[in-house]
Amino acid sequence: MGEEKKFTTVSIPTPLFKKIEERIKGTGFTSVPSYVTYILRELIAETEEEEEEPFTKEDEERIKERLRALGYLD
Amino acid sequence: MAAKPHGGKLVERIEKKERREEAKEMPRKDISIDEARDSANIAHVVFSPLEGYMVREDFENVLIHGRLSNDLPWTIPIVMDVDREEIDKILEGDDIALFYNDAPIATMKVEEIFPYDKKGYATKVYKTESMEHPGVAQLFEKKNFLIGGKINLLNDVPTKFPNYKLWPKETRILFKARGWETIVGFQTRNAPHVGHEYVQKTALTFVDGLFINPLIGKKKKGDFKDEIIIATCEALFKNYYPKDAATIAILETEMRYAGPREAIFHAIIRKNYGCTHFIVGRDHAGVGNFYGPYEAQEIFYEDPDLGITPLFFESFFYCKKCGSVVNEKICPHGKEDRINFSGTKIREMLLQGRRLPEAMMRPEVADVILKAENPFVGA
Numbered sequence: 001m002g003e004e005k006k007f008t009t010v011s012i013p014t015p016l017f018k019k020i021e022e023r024i025k026g027t028g029f030t031s032v033p034s035y036v037t038y039i040l041r042e043l044i045a046e047t048e049e050e051e052e053e054p055f056t057k058e059d060e061e062r063i064k065e066r067l068r069a070l071g072y073l074d
Numbered sequence: 075m076a077a078k079p080h081g082g083k084l085v086e087r088i089e090k091k092e093r094r095e096e097a098k099e100m101p102r103k104d105i106s107i108d109e110a111r112d113s114a115n116i117a118h119v120v121f122s123p124l125e126g127y128m129v130r131e132d133f134e135n136v137l138i139h140g141r142l143s144n145d146l147p148w149t150i151p152i153v154m155d156v157d158r159e160e161i162d163k164i165l166e167g168d169d170i171a172l173f174y175n176d177a178p179i180a181t182m183k184v185e186e187i188f189p190y191d192k193k194g195y196a197t198k199v200y201k202t203e204s205m206e207h208p209g210v211a212q213l214f215e216k217k218n219f220l221i222g223g224k225i226n227l228l229n230d231v232p233t234k235f236p237n238y239k240l241w242p243k244e245t246r247i248l249f250k251a252r253g254w255e256t257i258v259g260f261q262t263r264n265a266p267h268v269g270h271e272y273v274q275k276t277a278l279t280f281v282d283g284l285f286i287n288p289l290i291g292k293k294k295k296g297d298f299k300d301e302i303i304i305a306t307c308e309a310l311f312k313n314y315y316p317k318d319a320a321t322i323a324i325l326e327t328e329m330r331y332a333g334p335r336e337a338i339f340h341a342i343i344r345k346n347y348g349c350t351h352f353i354v355g356r357d358h359a360g361v362g363n364f365y366g367p368y369e370a371q372e373i374f375y376e377d378p379d380l381g382i383t384p385l386f387f388e389s390f391f392y393c394k395k396c397g398s399v400v401n402e403k404i405c406p407h408g409k410e411d412r413i414n415f416s417g418t419k420i421r422e423m424l425l426q427g428r429r430l431p432e433a434m435m436r437p438e439v440a441d442v443i444l445k446a447e448n449p450f451v452g453a
Contacts, residue, residue: 006138028375038378041145045379054084055247063247070237072248072321 012036076249076257076348077382081123081146084243088117089181089226097171097178097228101164103156108292110174110231111326112152117180117227118241120325122346127154129186129222137198140335140376147377148342149335150199153190154182155217161187164221171228178228185223192216199332202364208294209331209361233326235290235304240323245285246348248321254283258351258385259344261358263289263329265298265306265443267435269390269415271314272399277353277385284320285349286311292328294361295452296421302442302449309438323347333358333365334373338380345382352382356389391415392433399433424449 020032029035067073089097105113115121123146128136131143133151140149156164164170164184172180196203196210205211233239240248249257258277262270278284288307290300298306307322325343330336336359341352358370366372371386388401392413396405413433423430424443443449 006135028372038376042378045381048082055243059243060247063244064251067240067244067248067251070240072240073251 010036075255076246077345077350079119079122079242079346080342080381084119084122084246085125086117086119086243087125087224087226089228093181093226094178094228097181100169100171100181102171102173103154103160103164103182105154105172105174105179107174107231108328109154109172110179111291111328113172113180113225114227114231115327116152116225118243119346120242120327120343121152122242124148124152126182126185126224127220127222128152130188130220133188133190133220133222137195140338147338147380150330150332150339151195153220153222156187156219156221157217158219160217161219161221172225174231179231180225180227182221182225183223184221187219187221189219199330199335200364201333204364207331207361207364231326233290233324234300235324238304238322238324239326240347242346242348245323249283249285249348252283252318254281256281256351257283257285257349258353259285259287259341259347259349259382260353261287261289261325261340261344262307263293263297263303264417265302265435265449266310266439267415267420267430268392268399268433271310271436272390273353273355273387274320276387277351278319280385281351282319284315285344285347286320286322287325287344287347288322289329290324290326293451294329294331295450297329297451298443299446299449299451302446305442306439309442310436313438314436329359331359331361331364333360334370337370338373338377341374341380341382341384345380349382351385353387354384355387389415421450 017032020035024035064073116124116126128151133153135141135143136148136151140147142148166184166187168184170182170184171178172182192213193203196213200207200209202210258281260274274284286307288303311320311322337354340359344352354371356367357365360370374384388403390399390401393400393405393407394411395407415434420430427444429444430440
């Protein structure tokens with residue numbers, strides 16, 4: 001399955017690594033990489049820009065009509 | 075405001091009308107009703123950000139990391155299987171037409187054809203290789219190769235429940251029109267008992283709207299039939315729910331019984347429908363004793379970037395001393411005072427034609443089941 005190719009290495013300062021090792025003791029995190037991955041994903045998700053929903057007025061009216069016909073809207 | 079679709083964009087993949095005739099001349103692959111439904115789910119954003127069946131890179135990432143190759147959380151492979159005879163007729167780069175019941179459903183641009191390891195798949199997704207697991211048994215019946223590539227929908231797939239069929243674009247407009255900014259999604263493959271009702275209503279207390287989204291599709295023997303699920307949900311909704319704060323629409327896809335991984339998959343689907351929250355109960359999407367009772371809740375801590383908030387619930391039960399439906403967290407009394415909403419027990423009683431106590435199931439719901447000749451799959 002090529003599992004080894006699905007990971008890569010990032011260098012971080014040794015004191016930071018040790019600090020994280022201490023910090024994750026007794027938590028659900030089993031390793032420094034799993035903690036760092038979690039934090040980075042959280043951070044990236046917070047800063048990612050998302051696009052607006054591309055509904056045109058016509059789309060919206062057509063769909064509302066169907067929703068009314070099905071009894072979802074009055 | 076409703077949640078953004080998974081991947082941030084709402085892109086439908088509907089084929090141009092003129093391609094419908096062209097499709098008839100393309101190499102043809104016949105697909106099952108479940109594959110036809112999943113093709114429509116891809117095209118109508120239910121499985122966003124997927125634009126087709128997974129290529130090897132996505133497939134392997136999903137197995138290993140529970141994520142797509144772009145690092146978005148995704149836990150269940152969405153794949154199209156083929157056998158050697160079929161791949162002799164299809165080449166990478168070909169446009170093919172997917173047919174269900176002799177009708178063209180979608181076109182597919184074949185990007186990749188590849189073999190896969192079923193044992194590895196089973197271990198990663200189902201956490202077992204046991205053939206007792208219905209998802210594993212089904213996996214081992216699949217053909218030995220996968221074809222990946224983007225699809226475009228030609229025609230919608232027939233449904234037995236057209237009045238309950240909404241796509242994400244429609245639910246998003248519905249939620250907006252009703253003024254719901256926070257919406258909780260509820261996945262079910264059951265006729266609702268009082269425990270389900272309490273979970274849903276407790277969740278609804280904290281948000282603007284409740285989206286009841288029964289799963290319609292292939293299920294294992296002993297599960298409730300689709301028409302019973304719909305009729306019982308409707309009976310409960312009609313008699314006991316505020317119409318301006320709750321709604322029902324179906325999701326047509328098969329149950330995988332993949333427990334924790336399927337819980338994440340179910341949450342992503344509801345995010346695509348526009349839900350901001352998702353209810354995860356005890357042993358969500360589990361089967362037998364393959365998963366721990368709260369494993370499907372614990373897995374959510376692995377995905378801080380999921381984009382939908384899980385609401386975790388312990389099992390509800392009726393406590394004779396409290397005189398109400400409660401759960402472990404809020405009831406101080408012992409097990410001897412409880413009436414549990416055990417699915418097995420409920421099924422046994424219903425198969426014997428016995429009416430359940432009102433503390434377990436609303437009479438309107440029980441009536442639907444008791445009036446049915448065969449309420450269970452394979453019964």
